[in-house]
Amino acid sequence: MRTREMVRTALLFGIVGGVFGFVYFLVFYFLDIKLFDDFQSLDFFIPLVFIALAIYYFRNGPAQRQMPFGQGLAVGLLTNALASAVVGFSIWGFLGFMDPDYLPESIEWQSSRMNQKVERLEGELKEAKNDAERKEKREEIKTIEGHISALKTTTPYMIAQDKQVKYFMIGTLFSIFLAFVYRRRKVDEVTN
Secondary structure, three states: OHHHHHHHHHHHHHHHHHHHHHHHHHHHHHOOOOOOOHHHHHHHHHHHHHHHHHHHHHHHOOOOOOOOHHHHHHHHHHHHHHHHHHHHHHHHHHHHHHOOOHHHHHHHHHHHHHHHHHHHHHHHHHHOOOHHHHHHHHHHHHHHHHHHHHHOOOOHHHHHHHHHHHHHHHHHHHHHHHHHHOOOOOHHHHHO
């Protein structure tokens, strides 16, 4: 019976959390904020909220029983896995089929930002006073140029996989933490 409740809770919060993650992506899309903008990376908070809600609901839901660490961890991990999968597949489908031009536009936008940084560093390289400064600037330019060439080979699958891995890793650590925090309840807390 408790296993069914765990799965049901994780399904509910995992799917809803994944949908919210995709909606977060769509809001930036409709605001014409490019894929590699700094604000896009704040989306990792969404699964954390739904993991916390799932574990809290499971512990304080209709049954209101003590929750061992393992049960809390299972709810958190399953919620996390579902949210990660929903977000990843949704973004992959959107970038691959709904608007295939959005990713190349975002890559071009990010590449131009990086090229501006390279131009600035080349100007600083000309003004460098010693060999150590010049060497440091050359290495930084080489690193950025490597990032630009890697960026140009990015596919929708890579973006989706990046989101899934980021969600899953952060969510796993958060699930362990929350399962530990919520692992026990006092008997008098249940009766009130």
